[in-house]
Amino acid sequence: MISVADAYSIVLNNPLVLPTEAIPLVQAAGRVLREPLTADRDLPPFNRVSMDGIAIAYRTWTSGQRQFRVAGAQFAGQPAQTLADETACLEVMTGAMLPAGADTVIRYEDVQITDGVAQIQIDDIKPGQNVHHQATDRKQNEELVPIGTRLGPPEMAVAASVGKATVLVSKLPRIALISTGDELVDVAATPKPYQIRRSNTYLLQTVLQAAGAETVLLHLPDEADTMETDLKTLLTDFDALVLSGGVSAGKADFVPGVMERLGVRQQFHQVAQRPGKPLWFGTSDAGKVVFGLPGNPVSTFLCAYRYLLPWLRASLGLSVVQPSVVRLKRSISFIPKLTYFLPVSLSVSADGIWQAEPLPGSGSADYANLLRCDGFMELPPDRSEFAEGEAFPVYTFR
Numbered sequence: 001m002i003s004v005a006d007a008y009s010i011v012l013n014n015p016l017v018l019p020t021e022a023i024p025l026v027q028a029a030g031r032v033l034r035e036p037l038t039a040d041r042d043l044p045p046f047n048r049v050s051m052d053g054i055a056i057a058y059r060t061w062t063s064g065q066r067q068f069r070v071a072g073a074q075f076a077g078q079p080a081q082t083l084a085d086e087t088a089c090l091e092v093m094t095g096a097m098l099p100a101g102a103d104t105v106i107r108y109e110d111v112q113i114t115d116g117v118a119q120i121q122i123d124d125i126k127p128g129q130n131v132h133h134q135a136t137d138r139k140q141n142e143e144l145v146p147i148g149t150r151l152g153p154p155e156m157a158v159a160a161s162v163g164k165a166t167v168l169v170s171k172l173p174r175i176a177l178i179s180t181g182d183e184l185v186d187v188a189a190t191p192k193p194y195q196i197r198r199s200n201t202y203l204l205q206t207v208l209q210a211a212g213a214e215t216v217l218l219h220l221p222d223e224a225d226t227m228e229t230d231l232k233t234l235l236t237d238f239d240a241l242v243l244s245g246g247v248s249a250g251k252a253d254f255v256p257g258v259m260e261r262l263g264v265r266q267q268f269h270q271v272a273q274r275p276g277k278p279l280w281f282g283t284s285d286a287g288k289v290v291f292g293l294p295g296n297p298v299s300t301f302l303c304a305y306r307y308l309l310p311w312l313r314a315s316l317g318l319s320v321v322q323p324s325v326v327r328l329k330r331s332i333s334f335i336p337k338l339t340y341f342l343p344v345s346l347s348v349s350a351d352g353i354w355q356a357e358p359l360p361g362s363g364s365a366d367y368a369n370l371l372r373c374d375g376f377m378e379l380p381p382d383r384s385e386f387a388e389g390e391a392f393p394v395y396t397f398r
């Protein structure tokens, strides 16, 4: 049995090596960049007028001039005009190029235009005001967004503005989510008294799709030969397999043995944790990855958040998300020498500090208990009493 830390580093050291694909930017939201985004032009690319008004040469203001003949108008989308007569002004619109010969813009709210003459009505203007000067924000050829960044709203805006009509991203991994167990029936079925509906794969689909993977939900019966035949094909068709069930000590727990026969190298089996002790993890020479999650739903759930999700993020080239550290709202004890992942609900105390209410439920098959929880608090294996006010990492799933 290995520690949580060792299991976690083995999992993170075996990410998928995902190929890249060039896709239209309009389909790329949420995908992970595999090329840097660089500025093809200065940002902004020209001296951009930032207020509707008039443009003048500031030195006329300092010489005492307050009235300006309106010599024309510069609109956004037009090449820059020239203020030929510096004692005149040009009307300018937001987003327009600042006309040559002008350097300062006064808003319409601060001028009175009558019969083609603009009268400035404020006492103080600054040189260069209301102009968003070229290259103020970023310079041409500067790297704006590094490889390994997920394309969120700001990144999509920048990608569009620098002209990335197609963008190189990590191919979405194809992951088979496979429940095992003869007691399990389909969601649409009416279970017999000794059957239950298979819920784990729906939970796993929710976790993985949100993080950026293509998933397919499958089910295998407790038959070693059928499992071996089907899993052999699935290993070819998918980048990774996530099984739930069939990894503990039961006579129908065939996953480890079948994986061995299929040449998937066991990286570890059993972790010193609760829930999730029977966790199995393996890799194949062809670069495929297999998670054998313990079947108890809370165990599947915890292993998905503590191991599978960080692994998917690493495979996509994303950085690791650190858990938040939260104080216990009341003391709790846990005797076994295992890392305990305690279901908790989170709230803010009167003095504005996040706190965690222990909600152990009735154990790792009590998936309904998770409905009132926000995450799992990780309690270390080398002690059994945890006091109110002590702070520990929490893996949130909300």
Ligand SMILES: Nc1nc2c(c(=O)[nH]1)N[C@H]1C(S)=C(S)[C@@H](COP(=O)(O)OP(=O)(O)OC[C@H]3O[C@@H](n4cnc5c(N)ncnc54)[C@H](O)[C@@H]3O)O[C@H]1N2
Pocket: 179, 180, 181, 183, 184, 196, 197, 198, 199, 200, 201, 244, 245, 246, 247, 248, 249, 250, 253, 275, 276, 277, 278, 293, 294, 295, 296, 297, 299, 364, 365
């Ligand atoms: N003698 C021992 N027995 C067990 C041990 C052990 O160390 N020694 N480990 C316990 C722990 S911890 C867990 S977790 C479970 C894990 O067992 P398996 O991974 O073999 O899972 P199954 O036996 O197939 O199922 C366990 C439990 O979960 C239910 N289940 C399974 N799949 C689903 C699903 N897709 N949706 C909903 N519920 C599911 C299944 O009906 C069983 O009740 O082993 C303990 N035993």
Ligand code: MOO
Pocket: 273, 274, 275, 276, 277, 278, 294, 296, 298, 299, 300, 364, 365
């Ligand atoms: O992994 Mo188990 O979930 O502790 O029951």
Ligand SMILES: [Mg+2]
Pocket: 245, 246, 247, 248, 249, 250, 252, 253, 295
């Ligand atoms: Mg079992």
